[in-house]
Amino acid sequence: MIHQYKLCGYNIVLDVCSGSIHAVDDIAYDMIAGFEREPREALISALLSRYADRTTEDELNGAYEQLLALKAAGKLFTEDSYAPMAGALKAKTAGVIKALCLHVAHVCNLNCSYCFASQGKYHGERALMSFETGRRALDFLVEHSGSRKNLEVDFFGGEPLMNFQVVKDLVAYARSIEPETGKHFRFTLTTNGMLVDDDVIEFANRECHNVVLSLDGRKEIHDRFRKDYAGNGSWDRIVPKFQKFVEARGGKGYYMRGTFTHANPDFLQDIQAMLDLGFTELSMEPVVCAPDDPSALTEADKPIVMEQYEKLAELMLERDAEGRPFTFYHYMIDLKGGPCIYKRISGCGSGTEYMAVTPWGDLYPCHQFVGEEAFRLGDIYHGVSNHAVQDQFAACNVYAREECRTCWARLYCSGGCAANAYHATGRINGVYAYGCDLFKKRMECALMLAVARQLKETE
Amino acid sequence: MIEIKTVETRNLCESAKNGGCGECQTSCQSACKTSCGIANQNCEKKESK
Numbered sequence: 001m002i003h004q005y006k007l008c009g010y011n012i013v014l015d016v017c018s019g020s021i022h023a024v025d026d027i028a029y030d031m032i033a034g035f036e037r038e039p040r041e042a043l044i045s046a047l048l049s050r051y052a053d054r055t056t057e058d059e060l061n062g063a064y065e066q067l068l069a070l071k072a073a074g075k076l077f078t079e080d081s082y083a084p085m086a087g088a089l090k091a092k093t094a095g096v097i098k099a100l101c102l103h104v105a106h107v108c109n110l111n112c113s114y115c116f117a118s119q120g121k122y123h124g125e126r127a128l129m130s131f132e133t134g135r136r137a138l139d140f141l142v143e144h145s146g147s148r149k150n151l152e153v154d155f156f157g158g159e160p161l162m163n164f165q166v167v168k169d170l171v172a173y174a175r176s177i178e179p180e181t182g183k184h185f186r187f188t189l190t191t192n193g194m195l196v197d198d199d200v201i202e203f204a205n206r207e208c209h210n211v212v213l214s215l216d217g218r219k220e221i222h223d224r225f226r227k228d229y230a231g232n233g234s235w236d237r238i239v240p241k242f243q244k245f246v247e248a249r250g251g252k253g254y255y256m257r258g259t260f261t262h263a264n265p266d267f268l269q270d271i272q273a274m275l276d277l278g279f280t281e282l283s284m285e286p287v288v289c290a291p292d293d294p295s296a297l298t299e300a301d302k303p304i305v306m307e308q309y310e311k312l313a314e315l316m317l318e319r320d321a322e323g324r325p326f327t328f329y330h331y332m333i334d335l336k337g338g339p340c341i342y343k344r345i346s347g348c349g350s351g352t353e354y355m356a357v358t359p360w361g362d363l364y365p366c367h368q369f370v371g372e373e374a375f376r377l378g379d380i381y382h383g384v385s386n387h388a389v390q391d392q393f394a395a396c397n398v399y400a401r402e403e404c405r406t407c408w409a410r411l412y413c414s415g416g417c418a419a420n421a422y423h424a425t426g427r428i429n430g431v432y433a434y435g436c437d438l439f440k441k442r443m444e445c446a447l448m449l450a451v452a453r454q455l456k457e458t459e
Numbered sequence: 460m461i462e463i464k465t466v467e468t469r470n471l472c473e474s475a476k477n478g479g480c481g482e483c484q485t486s487c488q489s490a491c492k493t494s495c496g497i498a499n500q501n502c503e504k505k506e507s508k
Contacts, residue, residue, distance in 0.1 A: 017471065018468075018471055018472055019470065019471040020465065020468055020470075021466040022463055022464065022465050022466065023464045023466060024462055024464070025461060025462040028461050028462060031461075059461050062461070063463065066463050067463070070463075075465060078472065081472075082475070085475065092479065092481070099484075148481065148482060149482065150482055152485065190492065259493075283491055285491050285492075329491060330491075330499065332499035333498045333499055334499075335466060335468040336468065336469055337469060337502050338498060338502065339478075340475075340478025340479060340502060340504075342474075342479035343478070343479075343500070344471070348485065348497075349485040350485075353481070353485055354485035368493070412498040413496050414496070417487065417494050419493075420493075420494065435494060439494070450466075451466050455466070
């Protein structure tokens with residue numbers, strides 16, 4: 001299967017199943033488009049009349065031979081032979097858990113109306129996780145991690161810094177058991193910034209592999225949703241803290257993570273606002289909410305968002321050329337060293353290798369399912385008991401959805417987000433088509449950027 | 460001259476032979492939290508590439 005497109009002056013040909021990518025001129029682009037549906041002579045003859053001023057029959061035959069060689073080398077028109085392997089990784093690692101999202105605080109000091117976690121409460125009671133519950137969660141993770149060495153733990157909420165002492169104590173506990181268990185914990189903290197101070201910065205920079213800092217970009221956009229309970233926007237209070245935080249990270253991982261909604265489909269202006277504030281590791285996510293929510297993205301927003309993604313890619317190329325590069329989370333792609341095929345077809349891992357833990361120790365397939373009682377998997381004391389639901393998640397993979405089987409982007413999204421699918425269709429193995437359209441556009445931009453950068457390197 | 464430049468990429472078919480160690484990050488863990496994508500993840504098994 002081939003996916004070919006033109007973007008920012010590049011003609012990109014993706015051989016979906018091998019992962020090979022070719023940057024070609026217009027003539028080769030058209031030749032590849034017709035390669036499988038037209039006989040050689042007819043194709044060359046048609047191209048010769050279309051490009052008479054630019055090429056010759058000999059050149060066209062040479063290019064055709066090149067395509068034949070690429071096909072023989074498994075770099076073009078590669079057949080999909082992966083379907084039988086779709087369940088292999090999950091079957092091999094069945095019962096192994098390697099990542100937990102610890103909901104240390106189902107409370108929040110902001111009252112963002114678009115919050116998928118309903119202001120941190122996840123449609124339930126306000127609660128803080130005790131140290132004892134958190135410690136048991138970490139022990140549960142170690143007990144179920146099999147031979148996995150790297151274990152990931154996110155401190156999430158609500159606002160996790162509203163339970164900072166427990167966060168610190170849990171990290172100290174985890175570090176204390178690393179030598180005896182042979183495990184290595186990678187911690188991540190997601191925060192709205194309100195409680196960031198020197199103590200938090202020092203702790204996070206010492207212990208956290210990554211920090212995710214919530215900022216929506218422009219002050220007026222950010223303050224529209226990200227308000228405190230008195231109705232005051234938080235931008236003025238958090239931005240100086242985030243700037244200090246990021247400066248002190250000294251190159252360690254962080255993301256400024258924004259959400260764009262119906263209020264700002266022109267989110268590139270928010271990316272620009274983050275850049276103007278000195279941030280360079282950026283992420284902007286489409287809002288996750290019910291379709292009838294006023295902040296939900298509409299069909300009319302979609303072309304705007306698509307154009308913004310393209311303009312963002314153009315901006316990144318410009319900034320590269322100026323020696324001022326920046327990172328956009330969804331455009332990060334390592335063509336030479338990305339995930340293996342098993343990972344690409346296995347689905348996201350929610351409910352199997354990754355689970356969320358509530359303040360009282362209940363297990364859910366991921367943070368986005370917390371509060372959906374039907375999806376409760378069990379708890380950290382007795383393990384997974386709801387095997388029927390877990391089996392559904394274990395069966396989620398690229399080939400479980402008819403729409404994905406023929407989608408060119410399937411080896412980059414791994415079948416999509418189960419929570420998005422559930423909220424859009426009522427089924428975790430449904431397809432959230434709007435999200436797919438945005439994802440495909442992001443992948444086209446990401447691949448183009450990676451190609452552009454690699455070609456510049458080799459020039 | 461008709462231009463066909465092949466960019467260097469990981470051979471996904473080859474990765475079927477030595478991949479699947481499972482050490483890599485869970486998909487939306489630690490970053491976006493609201494959408495799935497594995498394109499931006501790293502392989503933890505460096506020697507396999």
